[in-house]
Amino acid sequence: MPTLFAKIIRGEIPSDTVYRDDRVTAFRDINPVAPVHILVVPNKVIPTVNDLTQDDEALVGHMVLVAKHLAAKEGIADDGYRLILNCNAHGGQEVFHVHVHLIGGRPLGPMVQRK
Numbered sequence: 320m321p322t323l324f325a326k327i328i329r330g331e332i333p334s335d336t337v338y339r340d341d342r343v344t345a346f347r348d349i350n351p352v353a354p355v356h357i358l359v360v361p362n363k364v365i366p367t368v369n370d371l372t373q374d375d376e377a378l379v380g381h382m383v384l385v386a387k388h389l390a391a392k393e394g395i396a397d398d399g400y401r402l403i404l405n406c407n408a409h410g411g412q413e414v415f416h417v418h419v420h421l422i423g424g425r426p427l428g429p430m431v432q433r434k
C-alpha cells in the first residue's frame with residue numbers, strides 16, 4: 320500500500336508543496352502547530368528512522384539542508400526553528416514514511432514537556 324505521503328508526492332492527494340527535487344518533496348503540514356510547519360519527505364518510501372541504512376546517509380543530510388534552505392526562504396532562520404523526526408509509538412509517529420518537520424515562526428518553548 321502506498322503511504323499517504325507517497326500519494327501526496329505523486330500528486331494523487333493535493334498538498335501545498337513548497338519544494339521538490341529528485342530526492343525529496345516538501346509540503347505544508349495539514350494541521351500546523353506553528354506559523355511555519357513544513358514536512359520534508361524523501362521521494363522513496365522509508366517507513367521509520369529505524370529503517371535508515373548507511374546508503375541513506377546523503378539523503379538524510381539532504382533533507383536537513385533542504386529544511387535549512389526552506390527556513391531561510393520562510394524568513395525564520397535568524398529567529399530560529401526546530402527540526403523533528405518522530406519514530407514509532409513513543410516518538411508520536413503517525414505517518415510511516417520518514418519525514419523531517421520544520422517548525423517555526425513563534426517561540427517553541429522547551430523541547431519536550433517535562434513530566
Ligand code: 5GP
Nearest residue numbers: 334346347348349350405411412413414415
Ligand atoms: P508524524 O506524527 O508522523 O511525525 O507527523 C505526521 C504529520 O503529517 C502530522 O503533523 C500531520 O498533521 C501531517 N499530515 C497528516 N495527514 C496529512 C495530509 O493529508 N496532508 C498533509 N499536508 N499533512 C498531513
